[in-house]
Amino acid sequence: MKEIILKLINVSKSFGGVKALDSLNLEIMRQTINAIIGPNGSGKTTLLNVITKFLKPDTGKIIFHGKDITYLLPHQIACIGIGRTFQIIRIFPQITVMENMLLALERGKVEGLFFGLNPFIKYSSKKFEEKAKELLGKVGLEDKINELAENLSHGERRLLEIMRAVALNADLYLFDEPAAGVFPEVRTRIFNLFKSLKEEGKTIIFVEHNMDAVQECAERVIVLDKGKIISDGKPEIVLKDKGVIKAYFGG
Amino acid sequence: MIQQLILNGVITGSIYALIAIGFTIIYKTVKFFHLAHGVVYTFGAYLAYSVISSNLFNNFKLKFFIGIITGIIGATILGVLIDRLVYLPLRKKKASNLIFLLASFGVFIFIQNLIQLIYGAQILTIRTGSIKEGHHFFGAVITDIQIIIIIVSFFLLIVSSLFIKKTRLGKAMRAVSDDPITASVVGINPEKTIFTSFIIGSSLAGIGGILISFETNIEPTMGFNAILKGIIASIIGGIGSIEGSVLGGFFLGLAENIGIWKIQAGWKDSISFLILIIFLLFKPVGILGKKEEGAG
Amino acid sequence: MEYLLHILVIVCIYSILSMSLDIILGYTGIPALGHAAFSLIGAYTSALLSLNLKISPFIGMICGGILASFSGMIITFPAFRLKGDYLALATFGFGIIVYSIAKNWVSLTRGPMGLPGIPGFKIFGYEIKEVWQYLIFVFIIAVMIYFLLSLLINRPFGRVLKSIREDEIASCALGKNTQFFKLRVFMLGGFFAGVAGSLYAHYITFIDPSSFTVIESLTILLMVIFGGMGTLKGSVIGAFLLIMIPEFLRFVGLPSSIAAPLRQMLYGLILVILMIYRPQGIIGKYRWK
Numbered sequence: 001m002k003e004i005i006l007k008l009i010n011v012s013k014s015f016g017g018v019k020a021l022d023s024l025n026l027e028i029m030r031q032t033i034n035a036i037i038g039p040n041g042s043g044k045t046t047l048l049n050v051i052t053k054f055l056k057p058d059t060g061k062i063i064f065h066g067k068d069i070t071y072l073l074p075h076q077i078a079c080i081g082i083g084r085t086f087q088i089i090r091i092f093p094q095i096t097v098m099e100n101m102l103l104a105l106e107r108g109k110v111e112g113l114f115f116g117l118n119p120f121i122k123y124s125s126k127k128f129e130e131k132a133k134e135l136l137g138k139v140g141l142e143d144k145i146n147e148l149a150e151n152l153s154h155g156e157r158r159l160l161e162i163m164r165a166v167a168l169n170a171d172l173y174l175f176d177e178p179a180a181g182v183f184p185e186v187r188t189r190i191f192n193l194f195k196s197l198k199e200e201g202k203t204i205i206f207v208e209h210n211m212d213a214v215q216e217c218a219e220r221v222i223v224l225d226k227g228k229i230i231s232d233g234k235p236e237i238v239l240k241d242k243g244v245i246k247a248y249f250g251g
Numbered sequence: 252m253i254q255q256l257i258l259n260g261v262i263t264g265s266i267y268a269l270i271a272i273g274f275t276i277i278y279k280t281v282k283f284f285h286l287a288h289g290v291v292y293t294f295g296a297y298l299a300y301s302v303i304s305s306n307l308f309n310n311f312k313l314k315f316f317i318g319i320i321t322g323i324i325g326a327t328i329l330g331v332l333i334d335r336l337v338y339l340p341l342r343k344k345k346a347s348n349l350i351f352l353l354a355s356f357g358v359f360i361f362i363q364n365l366i367q368l369i370y371g372a373q374i375l376t377i378r379t380g381s382i383k384e385g386h387h388f389f390g391a392v393i394t395d396i397q398i399i400i401i402i403v404s405f406f407l408l409i410v411s412s413l414f415i416k417k418t419r420l421g422k423a424m425r426a427v428s429d430d431p432i433t434a435s436v437v438g439i440n441p442e443k444t445i446f447t448s449f450i451i452g453s454s455l456a457g458i459g460g461i462l463i464s465f466e467t468n469i470e471p472t473m474g475f476n477a478i479l480k481g482i483i484a485s486i487i488g489g490i491g492s493i494e495g496s497v498l499g500g501f502f503l504g505l506a507e508n509i510g511i512w513k514i515q516a517g518w519k520d521s522i523s524f525l526i527l528i529i530f531l532l533f534k535p536v537g538i539l540g541k542k543e544e545g546a547g
Numbered sequence: 548m549e550y551l552l553h554i555l556v557i558v559c560i561y562s563i564l565s566m567s568l569d570i571i572l573g574y575t576g577i578p579a580l581g582h583a584a585f586s587l588i589g590a591y592t593s594a595l596l597s598l599n600l601k602i603s604p605f606i607g608m609i610c611g612g613i614l615a616s617f618s619g620m621i622i623t624f625p626a627f628r629l630k631g632d633y634l635a636l637a638t639f640g641f642g643i644i645v646y647s648i649a650k651n652w653v654s655l656t657r658g659p660m661g662l663p664g665i666p667g668f669k670i671f672g673y674e675i676k677e678v679w680q681y682l683i684f685v686f687i688i689a690v691m692i693y694f695l696l697s698l699l700i701n702r703p704f705g706r707v708l709k710s711i712r713e714d715e716i717a718s719c720a721l722g723k724n725t726q727f728f729k730l731r732v733f734m735l736g737g738f739f740a741g742v743a744g745s746l747y748a749h750y751i752t753f754i755d756p757s758s759f760t761v762i763e764s765l766t767i768l769l770m771v772i773f774g775g776m777g778t779l780k781g782s783v784i785g786a787f788l789l790i791m792i793p794e795f796l797r798f799v800g801l802p803s804s805i806a807a808p809l810r811q812m813l814y815g816l817i818l819v820i821l822m823i824y825r826p827q828g829i830i831g832k833y834r835w836k
Contacts, residue, residue, distance in 0.1 A: 052720065054716065054719075054720075073719075073724075074716075074719040074720065075719045075720075075721075075722050075723055075724045075725070076722075078719070078720055078721055078722030078723075079722040083720075084720050086716075086717070086720075090714050090716060090717035090720070091714075091717070092709065092710050092713035092714055092717065092718075093713060093714075094709075094713055094832075094833055094834070095706075095709050095710070095713060099706055099709070102703070102706060103703075103706055103707065103710050103718070103721055103723075104721050106703040106706070107722060110702070110703045111703040111704055111707055111723075112704065113699075113704055113731045113735065115702070115703075115704070116698065116699040116702040116703070116704035116705065117695050117698065117699050119694070119695065119698060123702055125703075164721070165720075168721065168722065283632065284632050284636065337819055337823065340823050341822065341823060344823075346822070346826070347631070348631050348632040349578050349631055349632055349635060350822050350826055351632075351822075352632045352635055353768075353772070353818060353822055354818065354819050354822035354823065356765060356815075356818065357814075357815045357816070357817075357818030357819035357822065358815065358819055359815070360762070360765070360811050360812070360814060360815030360818070361811075361812050361815030361816050361819065362815075363811075364808035364809070364811040364812040364815065365808070365812055367808040368805065368808045368809065368812070371804070372804070372808075479643075482636065486636075515651060517647065517650060517651040518647065518651055520643055520644075520647050521643070521644045521647045521648070521651075524640035524641075524643050524644050525640075525644065527636070527637075527640050528625060528637055528640050528641075531625060531628075531629055531633060531636070531637050532624065532625060532628055532629075532637075535628075535629070535633070
């Protein structure tokens, strides 16, 4: 029996009367890969934003590792071990790929103001640079470390954003449409990465539109429609569910 | 005492409202803070002054009339020129609002100092002859020129809001403001609309500058205060709203003038900026404004 | 010769101001249009302490920096909630409010009459009187600040600042408390601007509010943009050029009633041209979004 890493109890969020999430209950097991699917406007991105506190839930509770995280702020969420990417890629364009990675790797005391100003401390990022190279190597970006992030191709940006989240060394990763608009070859790289992350004991939730991709990678599929879970389970079963097909393809 | 302060507030407020409404008409189509609007106001006043104080015409009334017309036309031309020479290249490059704001600030500094170079930094006055005794009015004193200011401003405020609401051009302006892409799809030329808004907005600024120059004096730095108050009025009224900018103008004029009942006059600017910051922080959409991006 | 040294002292002081603005504007991407307010607070604090309480200008300078730094806290609150041109306007308002306090709180600041007779710096009981001595003094301080700030921006703290400029939301998602970073960067920028103000006050020996207007804030901003935002060297170059270029106007013998507005016109023109043709400045790479 695997333990529960994330638990949502009765979580609701509405925007001006429209319910994006409607009393949602959800449990995510540790060391699993979970896909969230659903038609446009079904609340997928809202769900990720509510978990990471970029949106505050109207009601309900969110439990992570047995602790209530409902009232934390977005940066605190990242610090307790939830990493994420965004639907629209959010890399830091006008700094290098390496600096993008270092931002995720160097945390804590070294980021202090007085640490930064103290001329008597010798500080070098070397250790972290090695780590960044190693991580980027996993997805074939090691040649790009000194490029400005804005000069990367769309697929490379996606990979960078994902690797930057991975560099946080979180327990739970939320990826919002990680494989949208990338070449199949890059998509394979991404899903292989997910599998190896799972092997390391990480938990992954990702939003996806492509059904083949979901079947290829996820072991559990959660289908959202109008802010409610309408189906939940193994991909091969869920994707044949009549209700899901109806919600997705309009019957 | 309080009656006089309220009356002063209304007079100041009507000038602020004139600046604010011109600023808002431009803001609606271009969506950035056109700071140089303030120097258009100064320019209008100085042009009118140049004609009126010259010895071009013997007939004083004619000279007065021509002075006012020159001032308004000059201000309008300046406004349009600023748009063509500075904002148009920036629009083509799709520059951010901040770049527009800073460029506008640059234009402001440039023209203000050009005026100072030509006319000197000293205070000038258009008024000729002695100051006439004012009329008594509910315990307050009001001069002829103040009555004219109030009447002209109210007239212009009503005409320009009707213009935006009723005419085809005004509707086009609102369309460009709400959704520039759809507006261009239905055949509204955004550039033409922007051009019109600069003509109307700048002429209102020019009129404002000329009106105030009859009431008080003129100096090269007068536009700075005016545009700040105009922007503050627009924001507290609700940026992009014509009625809001008028309301904001009077609100600000009254707040400043009633404020100095208890506080020294030197604090006027602080009062208005404090009001602005409070609004920006706690009610960024202003009194009448719609929700705007970037404001909150 | 003495005049040239004087100009170089001013260049050093403005370099400190532009560097301290650059970490806010160029590195963190916060459009701060009220930087002269910090130097006003530094200058008045330090001047009043040494005039009224006979406190050493060195201690006064630190106190001025600290007070300016705390006023930086106040300006951070709008920075938490506002963006872009709205934030620019709010910081502008801050500049005007501080200026107007200095002008109207006559019992403390003597208002527009200003504070004359501010004592100079003393090192081991020896007063710095000659211009060249003062030049060495401010030059050392400016170099120290340059050194400290370049250390800071190349370390993780500086990287986080850049990430806030690039994408604040993504920065949050990486666990950065961006608001706390903004607070600290305003306090730091405020501190050094306060120090610069104090250096100015004890050098000129007279201050009045007119040295710290919003136009002054704009001049500092222009130095940062001219040299290139997000490069400390650029800020120094910007300060140097924008002080030196207008000096030629005086050099060719124009009276100050003409030279002063011409200088401002030049600044206005440079700002407009930069915005249209080269918003990243002379040596800067960072482009505005």
